[in-house]
Amino acid sequence: MKVKVRSGDSLWYYSQLFMMPINLIIDSNPSVNPASLKIGQEINIPGFTLQNYAVKKGDTFWKLGTSRNLSVDALLLINQTLNPNSLTVGAVIKLPKRVISPIVAGRRQYDFKALTADISTLAAIYPFIKINTIGNSILGKPIQEIRLGKGNKKVQINASFHANEWITTPILMALLNNFLLSLTNVRPIRGLSTMPLYNSVDLSIVPMVNPDGVDLVLNGPPPEVREQVIEINRGSTDFSGWKANIRGVDLNNQFPAKWDFEKERSEQDAPAPRDYLGEAPLTEPEAIAMADLARNSQFERMLAFHTQGSEFYWGYEGMEPPESQVIAAEFERVSGYRAVQFIDSFAGYKDWFIQEFRKPGFTIELGSGINPLPLSQYDEIYEEVLGIFLASLYM
Missing domain, CATH: 3.10.350.10 (LysM domain)
Incomplete structure (x- = not known):
């Protein structure tokens, strides 16, 4: 106003x-x-x-x-x-x-158009947030970052690296929306006053790393790449299992953290709906945008929202700092999710973040079941991850 x-x-x-x-x-x-x-x-x-x-x-x-x-x-x-x-x-x-009620209606098929509309509305109601474009997808969609807070502790949270894990985007947007409502209406969340968090944290949110992939899963192939993606999808027009970007590269296998090792043992040697690492690390504009964001901002910690498993991963090759274990214990306590230090998987954004900066990084696997998770889990997932969201800011 x-x-x-x-x-x-x-x-x-x-x-x-x-x-x-x-x-x-x-x-x-x-x-x-x-x-x-x-x-x-x-x-x-x-x-x-x-x-x-x-x-x-x-x-x-x-x-x-x-x-x-x-x-x-x-x-x-x-x-x-x-x-x-x-x-x-x-x-x-x-x-x-x-404004006393959320504007993000996340319990629906939440594509790039829905995200863009909600970001625009939030920016109009809460002009203390800043909207940045950190890069563009293969098809030219802007990859948007929402930035807020006045503190020195830099926290980054992202969602929808994987296309059929798109439910992570409305969950993250709802978390942001309720944080903003708490600030402007001076009301706590779970008994926690949020203004001290706003004053102590510089929060970066990238709600949809892979907009082309999300739209492909939810809306089907756009005309300009229809033949290519159907071919990559082995002739099928069912894209519910698609995790990759529109070129068939898995964005969370694009980072130089034992990428060569992961590439050598991968069964995918060509563009595919999932698990293809590309021809080299950081070939895809979406992955490049996320790497550049981290390098330019020097975040203190990073959370990547994925699905599914009701667990989270917090270590990489022993390079994670001691505080990672303390934060992981709190995440486990407030969410009920299982903390896992090491897994036999490499080349992910969390892996690279820990390797590059020696700062706490987390891959949060929201919900449980088969991707894409049904919207019937939306409310339950939100309540589970709300504690992690708050803890990432106050710890």
């Missing part, structure tokens, strides 16, 4: 007027000098939307404000051209509406 500055206004006054933490208002207006607001200048107020309202007989700003737990001056600020003493029946005015 945007408001226009009047004489005597301040960001602190807006904080009191809309019961919104002052730091979120400041962070929503990075180009504004709080000490020198200019009359007529537009200011973003996070956590609100504006609704059109047709004036009814008997309406006054006092009645309208009281029914919405807002002061008269909040309505005057929004409707500066109106005379509050002579409201005309039928006239359309603007009323601020506090």
